[in-house]
Amino acid sequence: MTPKHRILRLLRDEGPLSRAELGDRLELPRTRVAVELERLMAVPLVHEAGPAASRGGRRSTLVELHPGIRFAGIDLGVTSIDVEITDGRLEPVAAFSEASDIRSGPKTVLSRVGEILVKLKDEGAYERLNGIGIGVPGPVSFRDGVPVSPPIMPGWDRYPVRELLTREYGCPVVVDNDVNIMAMGERCAGVARSAENVLFVKIGSGVGCGIFIGGELYRGPDGCAGDIGHIQVEPDDPICTCGNIGCLEALFSGIALERDATAAGRSGTSLALAQRLAAQGSVTAKDVAECAADGDTTATRLIRDGGGRLGGVLAGLVSFINPSMIVIGGGLAGLGHVLLGEVRSAVYRRSLPLATGNLPVVLSELGARAGVAGASFLASDFAFAEAAS
Structure with missing residues (x-):
């Protein structure tokens, strides 16, 4: 440096x-x-x-x-776009969020990102961008700045995201997967900022893990470290989007929870979920959380079963990596302390006491902002490195 x-x-x-x-x-x-x-x-x-x-x-x-320095942090979720403009010290200047569908393809999604950035520029958030960080919900070649065979992102495979954004905005661009940028946000500005060895677990439409070792984000030689959603936890059904069977993500994720909650509503196993399904035509993870909070035993069991499966996977990682903190984030972190309690129970029960004696397992402090905060931090690092070279 x-x-x-x-x-x-x-x-x-x-x-x-x-x-x-x-x-x-x-x-x-x-x-x-x-x-x-x-x-x-x-x-x-x-x-x-x-x-x-x-x-x-x-x-x-x-x-x-300089007060004119501006970075853009962009978090592309499966069903959302979040954009934040920050100053040089990574303090938020402006932000914008909206629903989106990553399956509509890179041209549609990135075109909309461009429209949002123009809107924020017109509102005075920035004159020019010094750097852009962007996270996508799938595997990324960090070196090349492209998604690689993302299972839930049709049309994105090897799409030149970094190259196109660099050409469009004339500034350094860094592309990473959404879990890593969320982990970076929590490590730099959230609950994990004083921890050196951290597992950040994102539970949303998919499941992934950002890994910090010695204060540095570990991506692996090909950029796919932490893809814990595709660790097998059951020897048979269901089939996962990756083509394998019994993956954690197929059993517990936003999509899996909605599937199981819908089945419980249709079968009449849960009267509360059945009523919401009849009234709305579908049920969401938020419905499951609210029904559990109201005492519905089926909704509570769905959360506990999922938390136990996730905790079992994390217990293996604790034995392997010996982290100093585990942070749970993503949309399903909104399931709250029922989920957190089950994850903690499995981790503490199935890992060695030496590894868990001083191991906090906590919910994300930044919540939905973790991704854009981490993306801006990565953008600043790359922009400063390029400017100083």
Whole structure:
């Protein structure tokens, strides 16, 4: 990492600092810091921010990231688009969310992303973008910036997402899967910011896991580490979207829970779910959570069964990785403490005491914002690295 890159990251994470403080923090001579700052001011990525607090004698001048820096964090879900514009310190400036269908294909979805960015620009959120981070709900070649054989994203295989966005917006673009950007958001700005070894589990339409080891996101050599939704937990049915049988995702995910809740409503096993199915024509994970909260035993059992299966998979990962924290996020985290209690129970029961004695299993702090926050953080890292090279 070059001195300029280190300066930019430090100002992003710590806020305005004097030249002397930068030199001390980075262990660089003040003359070197002065030279690097002049170069960054010329771009411009930093500027002077007024005098520092007096320590006696002449007051030094603070420097900070330029106020015009803007990053776009984009989180593409199976059924949603979330966009957030942040400043250089990753504080939100503007945001927009709407329902979408990832199966409508990359041209349709990315065209809509472009329209949203134009709307936010017209509203004054930014003049130009310094970097874009985007997450998609499927496997990604992080090196190439393309989705690879995503099972629930028809038409996206090898689609040049990074190349097209770079050409369109003239700034660095980073593409990752949605779980990794959510994990990054929670690690950098959420409940896991003080933990070095973290498993972030996203339970939504699919199931995945972001893995931090020693404070660094681990993607694996091909970018598909953490795809725990396709770990087999049953030897037979149901068939998963990946083509295999008995995967965790086929048994417990947003899609699986809606399938099982619909079956319970149709069979009359759950009167509460049957009433909602008759009134609405369908039932959702939110319906299951509300019915469970009202005391419906079938809805509660569906949540507990799913939490037990997820906890069983996580118990194996705890024995293998020995994380310092597990964070549960995604849409099904809204199932709340019934789900969390079952996951905790399975993890603590099936893992060795040495691995779980100081292991918190908690719900996401950022919630729906985790993805856009992580995408902006990744965008800033890549933009600062490119600007400092």
